[in-house]
Amino acid sequence: MSEPVRTDPVRTDPAAAPARRLPTLRGQLSLWLGGLALAILTLVGGYLGNVATDELFTTQQAAVRATAQSAAELLAVQLRDRERQIELLSTTPHLVDGPLDSPRVRESLDRRQALHDEFAWLGVVAPDGTVMQGTGGMLTGRSVAQRDWFMGGRERVFVGDVHEAKLLATMLPALPNGEPTRFIDFAAPIRSADGRLMGVVGSHAHWRWVTGLVESVVRRQSPGSRIDAMILDREGRVLYPESMKLAQAKGGAVLPALVGQGHYDGELVFGDGRAYLTSEAQLPERTRAALGWRIVARQPLDQAMRPVRALARELVLLGVLAAAALTLAALLLARRISKPVEQLARIAARIETERRVPDFPVQPAVRELDGLSRAMQSMAQALLRSEQDLQRANATLESQVQQRTAELQAANAQLEHLATRDPLTGLHNRRSLDARLIEAHALDRRYGRQNGRVHGLLLVDVDHFKRINDTHGHPAGDAVLSQLGQLLLASVRVSDVAARFGGEEFAVLLPELAGPLDAVMAAEKIRTAVAAATFPGVGKLTVSIGVSLASPDDEQLGPLIARADAALYEAKRGGRNAVVLKDVGDAVA
Ligand SMILES: Nc1nc2c(ncn2[C@@H]2O[C@H](COP(=O)(O)OP(=O)(O)OP(=O)(O)O)[C@@H](O)[C@H]2O)c(=O)[nH]1
Numbered sequence: 186m187s188e189p190v191r192t193d194p195v196r197t198d199p200a201a202a203p204a205r206r207l208p209t210l211r212g213q214l215s216l217w218l219g220g221l222a223l224a225i226l227t228l229v230g231g232y233l234g235n236v237a238t239d240e241l242f243t244t245q246q247a248a249v250r251a252t253a254q255s256a257a258e259l260l261a262v263q264l265r266d267r268e269r270q271i272e273l274l275s276t277t278p279h280l281v282d283g284p285l286d287s288p289r290v291r292e293s294l295d296r297r298q299a300l301h302d303e304f305a306w307l308g309v310v311a312p313d314g315t316v317m318q319g320t321g322g323m324l325t326g327r328s329v330a331q332r333d334w335f336m337g338g339r340e341r342v343f344v345g346d347v348h349e350a351k352l353l354a355t356m357l358p359a360l361p362n363g364e365p366t367r368f369i370d371f372a373a374p375i376r377s378a379d380g381r382l383m384g385v386v387g388s389h390a391h392w393r394w395v396t397g398l399v400e401s402v403v404r405r406q407s408p409g410s411r412i413d414a415m416i417l418d419r420e421g422r423v424l425y426p427e428s429m430k431l432a433q434a435k436g437g438a439v440l441p442a443l444v445g446q447g448h449y450d451g452e453l454v455f456g457d458g459r460a461y462l463t464s465e466a467q468l469p470e471r472t473r474a475a476l477g478w479r480i481v482a483r484q485p486l487d488q489a490m491r492p493v494r495a496l497a498r499e500l501v502l503l504g505v506l507a508a509a510a511l512t513l514a515a516l517l518l519a520r521r522i523s524k525p526v527e528q529l530a531r532i533a534a535r536i537e538t539e540r541r542v543p544d545f546p547v548q549p550a551v552r553e554l555d556g557l558s559r560a561m562q563s564m565a566q567a568l569l570r571s572e573q574d575l576q577r578a579n580a581t582l583e584s585q586v587q588q589r590t591a592e593l594q595a596a597n598a599q600l601e602h603l604a605t606r607d608p609l610t611g612l613h614n615r616r617s618l619d620a621r622l623i624e625a626h627a628l629d630r631r632y633g634r635q636n637g638r639v640h641g642l643l644l645v646d647v648d649h650f651k652r653i654n655d656t657h658g659h660p661a662g663d664a665v666l667s668q669l670g671q672l673l674l675a676s677v678r679v680s681d682v683a684a685r686f687g688g689e690e691f692a693v694l695l696p697e698l699a700g701p702l703d704a705v706m707a708a709e710k711i712r713t714a715v716a717a718a719t720f721p722g723v724g725k726l727t728v729s730i731g732v733s734l735a736s737p738d739d740e741q742l743g744p745l746i747a748r749a750d751a752a753l754y755e756a757k758r759g760g761r762n763a764v765v766l767k768d769v770g771d772a773v774a
Pocket residue numbers: 646647648649650651652654658659660661662663666687688689757761
């Protein structure tokens with residue numbers, strides 16, 4: 186059964202992997218902290234800007250409202266005051282007692298005009314509408330019977346709406362700006378003690394006196410506020426300023442729809458397309474006859490909000506500076522954190538390449554990084570110690586393995602020797618010889634016919650060996666056998682295989698012989714060497730040798746050995762100390 190194949194997960198070395206382009210800690214910290222600072226400053230700045238805008242809007246709107254209300258109040262008071270003056274004038278004795286054309290009356294009128302230059306004209310009119318006297322002598326003798334002020338003044342104290350001068354237009358100097366001369370009229374009946382109508386005292390006050398009152402209130406506001414004011418009549422038509430009045434008369438929509446309906450307070454877009462903070466105030470009804478005027482004060486919104494825009498610019502500048510400062514601080518903080526980390530990374534890289542723990546110069550200001558540095562240092566030391574221990578153990582193991590291998594090789598060689606050698610003589614044993622014979626037999630069968638070479642076998646047997654044992658003892662016999670082995674080895678070629686065939690019998694394998702003669706000569710060499718040798722304690726010995734040659738026709742080893750054995754037998758039988766060849770064709774007993 187085959188073993189299941191183990192597939193280990195592929196391990197990747199993080200250090201070997203190509204480094205990805207990651208953003209740096211320093212960059213990320215700076216970006217985040219700087220961005221956060223900018224976001225907070227933007228939010229705070231926006232909030233402050235909104236609060237300031239609301240506050241300023243309220244304040245400016247209040248200023249505009251105050252302007253409208255103050256102008257309306259002032260105008261109402263001043264109109265009431267002029268009304269009272271005419272009323273008082275109508276009750277003075279020289280007017281009540283008459284006559285109206287007396288110099289005293291004229292003097293009184295002139296004095297009043299001198300005191301109040303807002304009056305363009307003061308005069309007294311007879312009940313039939315004929316002007317009895319007028320300041321500067323103007324209109325004396327003319328009829329004003331059809332004038333509203335006269336008709337109204339006959340009944341009660343009268344205050345008339347603004348109108349263009351008619352009779353007086355040609356008598357008074359023209360206005361410098363080319364505007365038509367306009368008046369508002371005050372009139373009061375002159376009654377006798379019994380209530381009879383003696384006449385009417387009337388006056389024309391300059392319209393520019395009215396507008397001057399409104400402008401005086403506007404001028405009280407700060408010069409840069411650019412607040413302006415309008416006077417509207419009860420129908421919402423513009424009475425002042427002149428430019429708007431003319432534009433409206435030409436059909437222009439100079440006023441927003443919401444203005445002129447009573448009270449409006451807020452932001453509006455006027456006919457010029459600009460937005461204004463607007464406030465409308467009704468003229469308080471102080472005079473007997475209500476004029477129904479409204480004062481509209483307004484301020485361009487962009488002008489009103491200018492301080493906020495300045496504040497916004499300052500806030501933006503402050504925000505940018507603060508964000509830059511915070512980003513710089515974040516950068517320094519990030520550097521403070523990332524520098525030790527970068528140093529630790531460099532030290533770790535050095536540990537990897539140098540295989541030693543360098544000095545740890547890092548003295549992080551952050552406790553966690555200090556802890557990391559110390560932990561890395563001790564970890565690196567422990568790792569290198571382990572690695573060195575491992576290297577030492579490896580070296581020891583390697584030398585032990587080499588030693589063991591050498592011992593094993595020696596043991597194997599010894600085993601090989603023991604397995605193939607005869608312990609007494611040191612020659613090949615029978616098993617080794619058989620292996621060599623099989624090998625030679627196979628080679629001969631394959632190549633022998635072509636090169637004409639065959640191998641031969643010698644069987645060498647000690648003559649009368651039993652006697653040696655019997656005479657000198659078994660150890661002496663062993664010594665003889667051992668010495669014979671050395672003699673055999675010395676007598677044959679290195680390529681020949683000398684072996685102990687069994688007991689006192691030896692064999693020699695002679696490979697690649699040219700013919701029988703080679704084998705016989707080798708056998709003779711052995712026989713003569715033995716015969717010439719002296720065996721200590723034993724003396725002289727002889728051997729008998731049976732010689733046979735292999736034949737390509739031999740199927741197995743048996744015939745070769747049998748032929749050699751037969752030859753040996755013949756040598757023994759023939760008297761010993763002889764060499765006998767048993768060739769292939771010879772009969773084997
Ligand atoms: N010492 C010793 N003697 C051995 C050994 N192997 C066999 N022998 C003896 O060798 C003798 C062989 O004797 P035999 O076969 O009768 O032959 P031989 O006495 O040599 O006489 P021939 O061969 O006829 O000349 C025996 O006495 C064996 O005991 C051995 O390893 N050592």
